[in-house]
Amino acid sequence: MDLESVGGLALQMIMEKLNPEDIARVSCVNNRFRSFTSDNTLWFKICSNELHLTQPLDHLGNPLPSFKEAYGTWREAFVMYPWSLVKRVKRCWDRINDWLTNHFPEAKSTLCKGASEAEIQELEDLLNVKLPLPTRLIYRFHNGQEISRLDHLDPDTNTFGSSLGIIGGYTFYDHLVNVYLLPISQVILQTQQIAHILEFLRRSKCVLVAASSMYTEKLFFLNCTNGQLYVGTRNLLSHRDMIPSVPINLVNLNRELDSEQIQDAMLLWLEEHGRRLQCGDIKLHGEGDDKSINLFPEKSPLCSTAVTNGVQVRASAMVIPELVDLQDDLEKYVFAYSIRLSLQPQGCVINGMSHSSCQLYRRRWIIRANDIVVADVNGEAVIGRYPLLRPGDKEFVYESCTSLPTSSGSIEGSFTFVPGRFADPKGDPFLATVASFPLQLPDYIF
Template sequence: MLQLAAHDILGCCVQCLVLGAAIYKTWRDSHRVGREFSYVIKKEKKKVFLCRLWDIISVRAGLKKVPWDGYLNYSRHSPKHRDRKTEKFFFLNCTTGQLHVGTVNLATEGEMIPCVPNALISSVHDSNGDQQQDAMLLWLEEHACRLENGMIKLREERGTRSISLFPEEPPFCSTAITNGVKVRASAVFVPEIADLQNENAKYTSSYSIRMSLQREGCIINGIPFSSCQLKWRHWIIRANDHVESDFNGEAVIGKYPLLLPGEREFVYESCTPLPTSLGSIEGSFTFVPGRLADPKGAPFEVEVARFPLQLPDYIF
């Protein structure tokens, strides 16, 4: 894991991914035997190369290397996963050129999911291809592209800057403004806790909800209020077009956020499993103008526009 500690963090992250792709391509080309890779050449094994790449990126971008604690950050674990650490493992198939990521059944069943569309990969064994295009390069390039175009962004949490994989732009991120309350929502597939053998919960997504109050404050029937506080939530979760869950409950992750004009977004994340690779979430929040302890008017609903849950083409 890389803990970011640079001024131009976004630029550094993009440069790091581009640099990583370039270094990987150079290393890959220098380790060909005929038209095949060799990760067991005595000069440098794969593990040694990855450690060296980690060091180069850290120094080049001014990043601080810190050990990963093994947990999926910014997400609430289901009871099944709270008693053990959930690690994400990637594997590059040197024959096919595909990059895979392990699921929750990796250790017991060897279960993995491809991370890059197969149609884009040109194997070392493809006699019709003039140039190899393996998944590792495509994966790094796509990650850099998403950072550069703003689809994913950096965020700071408790003094630590990191790359958030939650999409920030439509169609993968929804935005709705109701009575001055703005809600943005998006989700990301979580491969390390996916369970392809569980027919009722094969695919797990972590979703991020970001809410804030516009500078004009909360406006209801033309009357402005300087604050509002969340009381209730309502979720409709679909697998394909079938409603899997229609849920009402108080608060969000046990919190009742108080929104004030112009303040930073209140952000919370949670997880939901689906039996299908495509689904969606939509719903609403019930807010009270003023504070729950001192309401200034009647409760009102705030829309959470539908956002997708899906198995993506690229898995990070």
């Protein structure tokens, strides 16, 4: 039996087993085969499997007449890149975009459309660098975040007041950080400006790709030579100190290897961030205009949870790279920690009796650098407040920081609560446990 005598249904099943390149070859055989290879259902499945497209769109989101044309347009737009890498970068952005659409559309609206090859080439020419392939593709899909949408620039402080950075941040005391991706125009401008101060950045082929709302607070630099992403420390200006944001052993820029293995730190960093968002390891905090992605871990083992007499205490910590001082032997690493207090629906239960509230009186926790106690915090209230916990109320959040001479340690302790309230106590004070949670320098730094 030759192919000419094969029925239509059988041919369709054969086509679905072929890859796009083979389908294109088959289409050249004759008009009958060309008709089967032009079937929109066939190309829908290809676009869905390879690009996760549900509508025929080009890489900029523009509608096209058919899925076959969409696939061809995608291949033509990225002909200079390994196709497997294109699909991987798209999956990375899809994960982030899906999360932003469902949880933080305000931030998603700040993402710019993809940059052109000409815009990327201009960056490379002006900064005398060659961007790694994965980062080029990252910008082809989204050219950072639109600065004008990130609130207004204060000319006196050179700061942006927005909390819409898609990388997110944290706050403790008066320290507020929220990181966003720079568009190419700002990559050029800000890299040129800071390179005048830090000449080594120019020599090491580093470009500024992400920054907090205040440029002097938290800066991420991509080294275009080795593909690593670095974040500046407290001594960036004085001692050129930066720390890697991704395990260097994962970075691989060797184009001679399988394209599936090509990955720079920028891609790995964004992939890990998208994973944390989708898995709920980090979440959106706040309401209205104060919403932001909060980087304090929300899940075990980096977040501990303990329930005592109905009082739930959740606690986690993270390194604050922009305050790390690698020149200081005693206070080298700075960790911020977040402690969240709430009362479960059954209320405060003491000896089988339920009370509708309880009020915090004292706190005590022990901070260790490795196994050595470096601080024993013991006193009344937290941040001068004595929060009253009631079922259904939002968590009371307390955030602070501590310095360690080592890159790892832990915190544990307890809070003293009065059942009822100070003005009308319903029993003796009790201790609510703060389960031990780690202080550690992570593999990925955000």
